[in-house]
Amino acid sequence: MADALLRVAELTKRFGGVIASxxxxxxxxxxxxxxxxxxxxxxxxxxxxxxxxxIAPDSGRIYFAGQDITALPTHQRSAIGMARSxxxxxxxxxxxxxxxxxxxxxxxxxxxxxxWTPARSERALRAPAQAALARVGAADRGNVVVADxxxxxxxxxxxxxxxxxxxxxxxxxxxxxxxxxxxxxxxxNLLRELKKEYTILLIEHDMEAVFALADRISVLVYxxxxxxxxxxxxxxxxxxxxxxxxxxxxVTGHG
Amino acid sequence: MMPALSLRNIVVALLxxxxxxxxxxxxxxxxxxxxxxxxxxxxxxxxxxxLNLIMGYGGMVSFGHxxxxxxxxxxxxxxxxxxILSGFVQWPLAxxxxxxxxxxxxxLSLRTRGVYFIMITLAFGQMIYYVGVSLNRYGADDGLTIxxxxxxxxxxxxxxxxxxxxxCLLLLLATIYLTWRLVNSRFGMAIRGARSNDRRMxxxxxxxxxxxxxxxxxxxxxxxxxxxxxxxxxxFISPAVMHWTRSGDLIVMVxxxxxxxxxxxxxxxxxxxxxxxxxxxxxxxxQIIFGPMLLAIVLFARGGIDGLxxxxxxx
Amino acid sequence: xxxxxxxxxxxxxxxxxxxxxAAGLTLVFGIMDLVNLAHGSLYMVGAYFxxxxxxxxxxxxxGVLLALVxxxxxGMAVEVIAMRRLYGRDHLDHxxxxxxxxxxxxxxxxxxxxxxxxxxxxxxxLNTAVEILPGVYYSMYRLSIIVVALAVATGLYxxxxxxxxxxxxxxxxxxREMISALGINIKLLYTFVFGVGAALAGLAGLMQAxxxxxxxxxxENILILAFVVIIIGGIxxxxxxxxxxxxxGLIDTVGRAFLPDILKLALSPAAAATAAPALSSMLIYxxxxxxxxxxxxGLFPAPGSR
Numbered sequence: 001m002a003d004a005l006l007r008v009a010e011l012t013k014r015f016g017g018v019i020a021s022x023x024x025x026x027x028x029x030x031x032x033x034x035x036x037x038x039x040x041x042x043x044x045x046x047x048x049x050x051x052x053x054x055i056a057p058d059s060g061r062i063y064f065a066g067q068d069i070t071a072l073p074t075h076q077r078s079a080i081g082m083a084r085s086x087x088x089x090x091x092x093x094x095x096x097x098x099x100x101x102x103x104x105x106x107x108x109x110x111x112x113x114x115x116w117t118p119a120r121s122e123r124a125l126r127a128p129a130q131a132a133l134a135r136v137g138a139a140d141r142g143n144v145v146v147a148d149x150x151x152x153x154x155x156x157x158x159x160x161x162x163x164x165x166x167x168x169x170x171x172x173x174x175x176x177x178x179x180x181x182x183x184x185x186x187x188x189n190l191l192r193e194l195k196k197e198y199t200i201l202l203i204e205h206d207m208e209a210v211f212a213l214a215d216r217i218s219v220l221v222y223x224x225x226x227x228x229x230x231x232x233x234x235x236x237x238x239x240x241x242x243x244x245x246x247x248x249x250x251v252t253g254h255g
Numbered sequence: 256m257m258p259a260l261s262l263r264n265i266v267v268a269l270l271x272x273x274x275x276x277x278x279x280x281x282x283x284x285x286x287x288x289x290x291x292x293x294x295x296x297x298x299x300x301x302x303x304x305x306l307n308l309i310m311g312y313g314g315m316v317s318f319g320h321x322x323x324x325x326x327x328x329x330x331x332x333x334x335x336x337x338x339i340l341s342g343f344v345q346w347p348l349a350x351x352x353x354x355x356x357x358x359x360x361x362x363l364s365l366r367t368r369g370v371y372f373i374m375i376t377l378a379f380g381q382m383i384y385y386v387g388v389s390l391n392r393y394g395a396d397d398g399l400t401i402x403x404x405x406x407x408x409x410x411x412x413x414x415x416x417x418x419x420x421x422x423c424l425l426l427l428l429a430t431i432y433l434t435w436r437l438v439n440s441r442f443g444m445a446i447r448g449a450r451s452n453d454r455r456m457x458x459x460x461x462x463x464x465x466x467x468x469x470x471x472x473x474x475x476x477x478x479x480x481x482x483x484x485x486x487x488x489x490x491f492i493s494p495a496v497m498h499w500t501r502s503g504d505l506i507v508m509v510x511x512x513x514x515x516x517x518x519x520x521x522x523x524x525x526x527x528x529x530x531x532x533x534x535x536x537x538x539x540x541x542q543i544i545f546g547p548m549l550l551a552i553v554l555f556a557r558g559g560i561d562g563l564x565x566x567x568x569x570x
Numbered sequence: 571x572x573x574x575x576x577x578x579x580x581x582x583x584x585x586x587x588x589x590x591x592a593a594g595l596t597l598v599f600g601i602m603d604l605v606n607l608a609h610g611s612l613y614m615v616g617a618y619f620x621x622x623x624x625x626x627x628x629x630x631x632x633g634v635l636l637a638l639v640x641x642x643x644x645g646m647a648v649e650v651i652a653m654r655r656l657y658g659r660d661h662l663d664h665x666x667x668x669x670x671x672x673x674x675x676x677x678x679x680x681x682x683x684x685x686x687x688x689x690x691x692x693x694x695x696l697n698t699a700v701e702i703l704p705g706v707y708y709s710m711y712r713l714s715i716i717v718v719a720l721a722v723a724t725g726l727y728x729x730x731x732x733x734x735x736x737x738x739x740x741x742x743x744x745x746r747e748m749i750s751a752l753g754i755n756i757k758l759l760y761t762f763v764f765g766v767g768a769a770l771a772g773l774a775g776l777m778q779a780x781x782x783x784x785x786x787x788x789x790e791n792i793l794i795l796a797f798v799v800i801i802i803g804g805i806x807x808x809x810x811x812x813x814x815x816x817x818x819g820l821i822d823t824v825g826r827a828f829l830p831d832i833l834k835l836a837l838s839p840a841a842a843a844t845a846a847p848a849l850s851s852m853l854i855y856x857x858x859x860x861x862x863x864x865x866x867x868g869l870f871p872a873p874g875s876r
Contacts (some may be wrong), residue, residue, distance in 0.1 A: 090454060092447075094451055099444070107459045113441045119443070253481045363859050373605065374797045382851075382852055385851035498790075500790060540680065541672075543681065546677065547670070550652060
């Protein structure tokens, strides 16, 4: 596909005898929200690890905006516009919310061999960070130390940090994990807004959210992509139903 | 950031005032020992402050930091022995060599994490110690007496004990000021981020290795400066200052005062050497008390003295 | 050739000694995730016990056995009183607390035995030389160190690989839940493992004490070598520790013996005489650095360790 922002080809990864990814192929078109679903142990974590460069694939290639990034280190993938949020909250717990997000801005504001000027008084770092916080609805939480926030707020900050790197592609790793229904609903609204501006690869367990948001869905089972299509197509795909959705039809059927 | 009159600020202010007045006291009482002791405290506080930069702010627990004390000291000693007395040559060379060795050690050890990093810096520190032991030309095990202090061509007379003390104090304050600028700059934020969550740093686009390595080199260089001062203070340098247990002392000073706090290392150094004086006044076997005290500090007062003063618990 | 055989055996003997020291360290690290700087103190305590007990009893083997039991008990006491509170805490905490223990033990030994060192006197039957090859004689004592240490290493291997306790040990820190599910008293297991590690260190210390003397701080420098062994071998791996210990022992001993001659081939005699001591004392650290570059987690990284 010519206009794919992210293209994954024949990605394979084994851990000892366990196959975590087997010939995974994936296209995320510019501007779409592409969701990946799959039961536990389907290889979602390994896949995102390979997309972000934390895990090296055994074989296969990953292209971002036409560039082969298979061997690119994690920080350079961020530099060219791939941002991720973590499934298990991974923030700078001992810093304030604004410091967290400002660090993400700083990472993309040239090198950090600047030894003298106090970073906390640099408008060039603070203003974009504040804007990213406002975007996720946490504008008033900037001065709170992250460790003191609630779980739901941590999820918000995760996304704010990803946004602060001014990405072209957002890799969201189960952003709803551990959220209550109310918080989830708010996040779905936020994602609906974000998808107007960003290309998003969403890995998520919450079927209701996925089917409400996704333009296309890929289903991962035992390290293989068994189907890719629109929510409507996936819902009726017999292979998907047999392998995975069968047990959850009650949920998806009501969409 | 902080209220101007917190308990901690008062203690720091009193401590600085005391440090300023030490030579006056020594002069009035005619007690040279006090001046010598505090010169030592101030010099070691520079070393501890530099260790705090990597350990407290950067999360790099280096167990070989005393090596730079030796490197700085030996550069002064060896150059003096070979007839080069000018401080304008000795000092820059000493700092340069400290920086180079820190760069090589950092390059190798920063590839690792956690316990590995502790053990590897320990091993490299001990390697430098053994190099000192094997320097047969320069006194080997017994060390090297330095007959002439660094000469600054009439600009600065280091042989005058009061001048030397104030010069060391000035350098200590400069080190603390530098640390303050550093840890609050973009560079400092990058270092702190890497300590807090290195994985996240990579994910948001930071190549943290280069910043951590730079930090490691800066700390090694500053500690090399402390070594230069120490050699000039004692007129002597021996491998003993580089033994790994001396690195342990430096770590204790930093933790005792409070990791990741600006004045913590200074407070810790004063407390460490004061404790040594007081306890050894009580019993010849003072470490039999000091050892278990360390254990108790680890178990019950991890924020160090600074943490107690600030009334907050650090993680 | 004669000299080489002797240096080779010396290196092997030193390496095995290092293994005894490193085995306890790496076991404790692998199982309890604890860095113990005071391991060298137990090495020292074993030496002092042996010197005292052999003098008391007038019997070498009896005194040594008593010393081993005593070191085991000291180790277990240290675990119960101090180490137990450190599990699960930051490695910096371990380093600081056990550094405090070193100071404590050094001073305690000075208080009890005085600042001068102590000799461990060998019985006549050990204090001889044996003909190991036609015309080649070697110290009976050093030979017995090799035999004893090899026997201990074999025993350790069998225990770790073949017994129920060994299985628990191999299961390691990552599987604490599994161990408790089996109804094993973890506290007791930890105390036991720590005690055994202490006894192994004590054994190394007392064997060395008969060659040098028992001295305050004798464990401090050799401890760093044990760390080098662990770094090279891979943290938590007994097999790695064994191979790395022999490797380090041989390189260090043989290097010190032959490096001056080798350097003379390339440098002037004066330059060689200057460079040789520095280079031979750096040798194993350089080897460590090289191994680190090639394999940052050591030669035999234990599964699950970073």
